[in-house]
Amino acid sequence: MKKFALGVDIGGTNSVFGLVDEKGEIHFEDSVLTTLASTPTSLVHEIYNRIEEKTDLINDIYGIGIGAPNGNYYSGAIEFAPNLGWKGIVPLVKIFEQRFGVKAVLTNDANAAAVGEQLFGNAKDLTNFVTITLGTGLGSGIIIDNQLVYGQNSLAGEYGHIRVVPGGRDCGCGRKGCLETYASATGVVRSIQLYDSAYKASSGILTIESPKAEDVFRLAENGDVFCSEIIDYTAKILGEALAEFACFSNPQAYVLFGGIAQSGEDFAQKVKGFMEIGILNIYKGQIEIRISSLHDKNAAVLGAASLIRKELAK
Numbered sequence: 001m002k003k004f005a006l007g008v009d010i011g012g013t014n015s016v017f018g019l020v021d022e023k024g025e026i027h028f029e030d031s032v033l034t035t036l037a038s039t040p041t042s043l044v045h046e047i048y049n050r051i052e053e054k055t056d057l058i059n060d061i062y063g064i065g066i067g068a069p070n071g072n073y074y075s076g077a078i079e080f081a082p083n084l085g086w087k088g089i090v091p092l093v094k095i096f097e098q099r100f101g102v103k104a105v106l107t108n109d110a111n112a113a114a115v116g117e118q119l120f121g122n123a124k125d126l127t128n129f130v131t132i133t134l135g136t137g138l139g140s141g142i143i144i145d146n147q148l149v150y151g152q153n154s155l156a157g158e159y160g161h162i163r164v165v166p167g168g169r170d171c172g173c174g175r176k177g178c179l180e181t182y183a184s185a186t187g188v189v190r191s192i193q194l195y196d197s198a199y200k201a202s203s204g205i206l207t208i209e210s211p212k213a214e215d216v217f218r219l220a221e222n223g224d225v226f227c228s229e230i231i232d233y234t235a236k237i238l239g240e241a242l243a244e245f246a247c248f249s250n251p252q253a254y255v256l257f258g259g260i261a262q263s264g265e266d267f268a269q270k271v272k273g274f275m276e277i278g279i280l281n282i283y284k285g286q287i288e289i290r291i292s293s294l295h296d297k298n299a300a301v302l303g304a305a306s307l308i309r310k311e312l313a314k
């Protein structure tokens with residue numbers, strides 16, 4: 001019996017990979033600079049060589065799960081990912097399968113996070129939930145009736161681009177007012193410039209050069225009123241959006257994942273509070289907001305490895 005799933009998380013800068021056993025223990029982990037690989041094939045070969053050189057486990061891999069921006073489950077290809085140097089359609093599954101000689105499966109990083117949460121994280125008891133990834137943007141992985149929802153073109157769950165503020169902030173997608181322009185690490189930083197408050201002038205955040213979302217959370221914790229207002233504003237927009245999403249997914253829980261979520265129970269409770277205000281009656285008090293428990297471990301690698309597990313268990 002081969003023991004390990006290879007989980008690969010392809011990022012714009014770094015690609016992380018690891019060998020994961022059935023308990024979710026990572027036995028070997030490494031990373032390569034995505035930007036150094038001139039072609040996807042050279043990246044895959046580099047990953048293979050690293051595992052072969054540094055472990056004796058290359059023949060113990062039974063399958064490969066890959067999480068990548070714009071990863072298409074059906075075609076097994078990355079399609080026009082804006083943050084990757086490779087252009088056009090990259091048949092990643094085929095390249096991995098040819099090099100490793102085992103089955104591979106691809107999806108986007110938010111879907112991988114959802115499956116990882118269900119197998120190894122804070123959603124083990126759930127068959128209906130949505131993972132919301134709060135990073136540079138906002139992504140979502142929807143598991144309904146214990147199935148990952150892909151949709152016709154593997155594009156389901158683009159919650160980050162649901163418009164929540166008519167005529168609001170410019171989004172990278174070319175439209176205005178998308179959820180991720182408010183509720184994401186980038187959105188929080190934009191709020192520093194754009195959110196107006198009587199307390200703004202006295203805020204410590206204005207003294208920090210290139211402040212990050214975590215600076216806002218840290219200062220809020222220390223009593224900075226302006227930063228607290230930004231967090232409330234972010235939680236309100238996210239909470240109200242999650243209330244609407246309930247209408248088409250009827251989840252038991254939303255699991256918040258990523259840097260902002262990691263800031264803690266406080267933010268999660270605020271999001272829940274705003275979600276409950278004005279949510280459709282039939283959902284009131286029915287939906288939990290949980291925080292991912294995968295932060296400390298390598299969530300991306302675990303999530304990607306979980307994909308192939310779930311796929312082979314079908």
Ligand SMILES: [Zn+2]
Nearest residue numbers: 161171173178
């Ligand atoms: Zn957008």
